[in-house]
Amino acid sequence: MNALGLSMIVKMGCICARESIDINGIKYIVKERLGEGGFSTVDLIEHKGTKRKFALKRILCHSVEDQKVAMDEISYYKKLKHPNIIELVDSTFKGSADIVVNATSEAYLVLPYYRRGTLHDYLTLRSFNRNYLDVKEIIRLFMEICQAVKYLHDFTPEAIAHRDLKVGNVCLTEDMTPVLMDMGSCATAKVQVCGAQDAQKLQDLAAERCSMTYRAPELFHVESYCVIDQRTDIWSLGCVLFALCYFKSPYDFVYERGDSVNLAVISGTITFPEDTPFNEDVHDLILFMLKVNPSERPYVDSVIEKTRQLKNKIEPVV
Known part of the structure; x- marks a missing residue:
């Protein structure tokens, strides 16, 4: 593919x-x-x-x-x-x-053209035998994806939000380097919503361009007077890290059960598998990004720093 x-x-x-x-x-x-x-x-x-x-x-x-x-x-x-x-x-x-x-x-x-396909393809193949990625490899892949997001969020003169970060929009090169794609969903990161008409327009656009199981809560129900910023991508990054660990977004599992993704996202419901090979530090990093209230969500620099701390904990610097 x-x-x-x-x-x-x-x-x-x-x-x-x-x-x-x-x-x-x-x-x-x-x-x-x-x-x-x-x-x-x-x-x-x-x-x-x-x-x-x-x-x-x-x-x-x-x-x-x-x-x-x-x-x-x-x-x-x-x-x-x-x-x-x-x-x-x-x-x-x-x-x-x-x-x-x-x-x-x-x-x-x-x-x-990437012969290896997407990160979604790669994780799907591994999921058949529950062949979990090594945590060091997860951190490497995630850190490189974060660097691409940081580049977008630091872009001048205006920060850019990708708005559709997901494992299906990450290609893999021959040497397993992740490459972010699909710039069709990109937009100016900071959006001032002034009134119900603006809110509905942005909500409809998000429904069209942002994959439901990776979409931030504030894009499901856009408030009439609010500011939407690049932290929509941070929520999606949390879902990407979950998928690197467990092959799918946490809300893919909700969708497959036939439950309401909308309600699960708005409530911030996250369920980790009981037989997990990963420790609390990995789960804490995921939960660090999956804050329902966008004002409580970190910016990408804080995500990178916390990921680096986890990396150093797993691979202590000599």
């Missing part, structure tokens, strides 16, 4: 008539469909000359607003440069550049 599922239904299969596409003068052959969603698809493509493989994300735009959303995603890819954040190889639009209402265009994003 390709690492760019982006909350899509994975749908493997060959494309019988091999499509050839030209992106800014470079020719690629479409090898197979990797995933598809409501308005976008991801294909495995191969450079016609070098045979190097890439992932092609196609975003279908039906309106000016759709095109603006696609252009914003491309803009984030272009300005974010970090070893733990996916790079944009190339991009273009197919169709009208001056799109009008009811016209259709398509954004093409050429991205790296």
Whole structure:
């Protein structure tokens, strides 16, 4: 599976008539469909000359607003440069550049192809035999993911929130380096909500772009007058660390039981397995991030410091 599922239904299969596409003068052959969603698809493509493989994300735009959303995603890819954040190889639009209402265009994003797939894929495979990761490896992976988040939160002139951090949005390189992807959910971190209309708009956007089992409580029920900031990502990081330990977000387990994720998140209910191989220090780090009240939630620097302390406790500095 390709690492760019982006909350899509994975749908493997060959494309019988091999499509050839030209992106800014470079020719690629479409090898197979990797995933598809409501308005976008991801294909495995191969450079016609070098045979190097890439992932092609196609975003279908039906309106000016759709095109603006696609252009914003491309803009984030272009300005974010970090070893733990996916790079944009190339991009273009197919169709009208001056799109009008009811016209259709398509954004093409050429991205790296990660043969190992996503952290979600990796954890799913390990979950079949309850093959828990070693705590040192968990800390290494989590610390690198935190570094990517810190880069976003420290970005100038304005801090950026990812808004859809989850194990399905973390690719793995050949040497098991985590790489954060899906910049389509990114937004200015600090949002001032002024009134019920603003609140409903943000809540609807969160429902569309932020995966439910990793979504922060304040995005389930946005208050009419409040400030939403980058600490939505800290809640998601807590869910990611839980998944590194137990293969899934704590709220994936709630969803699978058929219980209300909304109610479980709002109440801050966290249940750790009884037969856990991890000690209280690991659980404390998870709970440190999963504070229902965002004002009680730490910023990423505090998360990194607490993770470093745990690392030093497990591997004392000589």
